Amino acid sequence: MIIATLVAAGRLTKESLYSAADRLEDARFKAHEWSWIDEGSAADIEIQADPSKIAQLRSLLEGSIPETDVIVQPGEGREKKLLVADMDSTMIGQECIDELADYAGKKDEISSVTERAMQGDLDFATALVERVASLNGLNIGAIDRCRADRVRANPGARTLVQTMKRRGAMTLLVTGGFHDFADPMAAELGFTEVRANYLESVHGRLTGKVAGKIVDATAKCAALIEMRDRLGLSKDAVLAVGDGANDAPMITEAGLGVAYRGKPKLLAAADARLDHNDLTALLWAQGIPRREWVRD
Template structure:
């Protein structure tokens, strides 16, 4: 069985659906049923007896992009574990870029960040280079940056609160820093935070990290550990936007790439390319009447 749920521009939706079904049949994939979900009126669900998820995703992109979509080889339900990246996923900024702007270093730091997100630069090396540029900055600048520039992504609080109401444990895991992640997690309602820790001495950043690095392997392991603690057979959801998120996206029952870079999109079971984070709730089949606004 193969299930695809998608949210697309309603204009000419039926015509595009007919074309997509024809394209799928031409690729050897038979659509057994196509219908709008009764409890999520803007969600179109396709059911196929079998098929290659990659082919299904490609056809959906070809005919409906930009589209929010989730493809699954089994029934889609609310997860028991939710693990998410922070920068450009749960918040709309890259914290280290914003912090660097306080030191007039944003261009240099942003260039390194972009190369790392695209998978062109080793994450640990990139992180070390960026943190090193911030050496000597007053720790108080972090609080100012957080207050003035860091904002939750639209729908982030509602996503976390709604999943929590359904018994889901949520973890914010980021290659960013506790100075930012702890307040963000508290605001959004995450149960746990895993992040890097900036070195501080005499009220200023040292230009180094204190402790180990949270990289892609750590992100994946956090997801696996959280699942194992609940019995090992529970469903999990992971969201992220960059190359560093790919291992945890691939390890989750459902990995969703949020307005993501191409490599992350290709690795995911689904993408959100047009809506905000509440689109994930619709793709999971959670009715809007059950959302917990936050």
Template structure:
């Protein structure tokens, strides 16, 4: 498979975008879906800027993924679970500020998680299900992405620095093969304000990628990893294709691919898997 350029957009890529792509690369693009076009390339012209609302990514040829490993909060789902729980506890502004700084890489993830969870002390466990029912929404394209990956025989893993209560439910609804996250400590029906060690953070996400790859008998370079925050950087860097999804600047700068305007179904276009 030759190198290729993939143009994607959640709003769709129409005739005007197709014409722009053809002129930019002097070749005829092929439509993958209403939201994606692909075109063979020799090299990217300097200073090329994609049409407004579109993501343009240049990829080398021949990449066939065997594993898809994903962050959960602000990636597969649209919110940060801990921030939503903090709203029920009346401390959302404090927790959201810490979350934002941790995701930008300004704070140590493990310490930031302990600090945020401590602010949830005394919250009834029943609130977790209420939060899931009322606040958790899947990112656009998530269901189509997982359906396409399953159809292509790709192993899927959800690896979250959040909490197992949510990762278990998100994984089940979307159809991930496995999930892992952190466990909230509970006593007498209430959160204690502590996380059961060890904490799953930046290093643990990369370790999960390597462990699952070893179990499958593949190289990490046959994996696709996607995330948005600094704790995803090691996982994204270790994978054969690392994707920054509506990510913090530090993550977008390091990833192989940036998706700022596209929904998650664009991942299928990037790896050559047909939309279901």
């Protein structure tokens, strides 16, 4: 059995669900009665189809209802046991290196490089080295100021992490950003483990270098596989979410890989996309109703 979850928080109507069911029937898919997960916000449509038809079903339903996100997946194992998430522009609303660069008066030039790297137009590791080099000489006190003044969790991030943890899932924050930002954010949101880069500093100032091996797309994917295998989980038990092209390998390695406000190269690799709703949509995607969420 395949489940199509339609999410439009506070604006999902019965008429929209009937329309989606009719669209399936017109395409010769047998759709069973739909059911609310949370009335007016999220609902499931059960579809009698082979898993090989998921991509076709997704193409059929995505965009059919305005401002609605659609997640199509096998019904079995939809609640995941491991969450792997990117940080910048996914769990948080900022790109930390861009915000930190502002304290060095270089935000515009670094932001343009960041965008090209996230689009997949530049090698991530090369772009990171270039951007960090621009921070040479910056007082490390700027990191704490930047984190306190500018870095904020995206809506629904803490609820997603805390709810999955309460239900027994493990959680991994994996980022091409820096431990200086990732560790406090992981603690705030409730992540179990963190993988990130280290900014090198000497005598209270950044050297413009990354210390140690860079966490790039390959390292992100490897971290997911390592934690999944350590926990003895199958691929289907993993939910991964990110936004940039460097998240594509880990997204494809997950049972449900989601692009959150994703760049085009990530959208091409993802199993689902969140364009309209916040991160709590990933709880509805797992069939978890609002009454069971852990609220901030």
